[in-house]
Amino acid sequence: MLALLTATLGVWAGFAPLSFYEHGPLPFPDTGWVAMLPPYNEHLVRDYGFMNLGMTVVFVAAAIRLTPALVRTSTAALFVFAVPHTVFHSFHLHHLSAAEAATQTISIVVPTVVLPAVVFLMASGLKQAEIKA
Numbered sequence: 001m002l003a004l005l006t007a008t009l010g011v012w013a014g015f016a017p018l019s020f021y022e023h024g025p026l027p028f029p030d031t032g033w034v035a036m037l038p039p040y041n042e043h044l045v046r047d048y049g050f051m052n053l054g055m056t057v058v059f060v061a062a063a064i065r066l067t068p069a070l071v072r073t074s075t076a077a078l079f080v081f082a083v084p085h086t087v088f089h090s091f092h093l094h095h096l097s098a099a100e101a102a103t104q105t106i107s108i109v110v111p112t113v114v115l116p117a118v119v120f121l122m123a124s125g126l127k128q129a130e131i132k133a
Contacts, residue, residue: 002059002078003060005112006053006055006056006078009048010049010050010052010056011053012027012049013048013049014046014049015049017042017045018040020045020049022034022035031100033096033104036096037095051081055077058073062074068126071123075120076120079117082116086109086112086113089104
């Protein structure tokens with residue numbers, strides 16, 4: 001799930017940065033939230049996309065190897081980005097309606113903080129032998 005999320009964002013922002021800026025960050029529906037915090041910077045959007053593709057590689061490796069250490073490391077790496085990103089957006093909601101603010105907050109917190117936290121905690125409770133069994 002985390003690999004799918006980062007791959008989707010990565011391909012879109014990395015290869016179609018203006019589209020991501022104008023219509024993103026959710027592919028469905030067309031939110032345009034990124035464009036609400038201008039200005040557009042192609043370099044920055046592409047870097048964000050390719051950073052997400054880099055994280056995709058890490059998540060795929062963690063899913064294939066399925067070692068507790070790699071799963072925890074991959075989710076911890078996402079937290080380094082996701083927590084400050086979530087805090088930033090929590091303080092920059094003035095340009096959104098109440099419904100958009102709630103939707104944006106949920107769409108950031110659930111896939112990038114809650115889901116990885118659950119995966120991290122699950123991996124922390126497992127021993128290597130339990131995963132490979």
